[in-house]
Amino acid sequence: MGVKEGSVLTQHLTILGQKIMLLNGFVKMPFNEAVSFVVPCKNQREIDHYWKKLGAGGGKHLQCGWVIDPYGVHWQIVPAEFDKWNTSKNKKKKEAVMHAMWQMEKLDHAKLKNAFQKA
Numbered sequence: 833m834g835v836k837e838g839s840v841l842t843q844h845l846t847i848l849g850q851k852i853m854l855l856n857g858f859v860k861m862p863f864n865e866a867v868s869f870v871v872p873c874k875n876q877r878e879i880d881h882y883w884k885k886l887g888a889g890g891g892k893h894l895q896c897g898w899v900i901d902p903y904g905v906h907w908q909i910v911p912a913e914f915d916k917w918n919t920s921k922n923k924k925k926k927e928a929v930m931h932a933m934w935q936m937e938k939l940d941h942a943k944l945k946n947a948f949q950k951a
Contacts, residue, residue, distance in 0.1 A: 863904035
């Protein structure tokens, strides 16, 4: 593979209890949106925190809670209840949350929760 002496080939880290291995794929393996990380947040304060930190230093904020960090890694910063809302058997509730989310960049926890509850 031609690994340069002194370079790092793999690195292991844990994010929110999830073990992840990073591989130095060099220029032939760039980051893209095929791999992304979801950060489930307890409240708006956590959403604001991760949104700001991951987008800092050259990152990019996108629609629907997506952030591309300065290294090109894609993250979606969402309320912890998002999976419950998104997999609801109540089609109206699920659609209400998705419609509300499509109107946002940084997600608004209260507005999404309200959309789910009122549908």
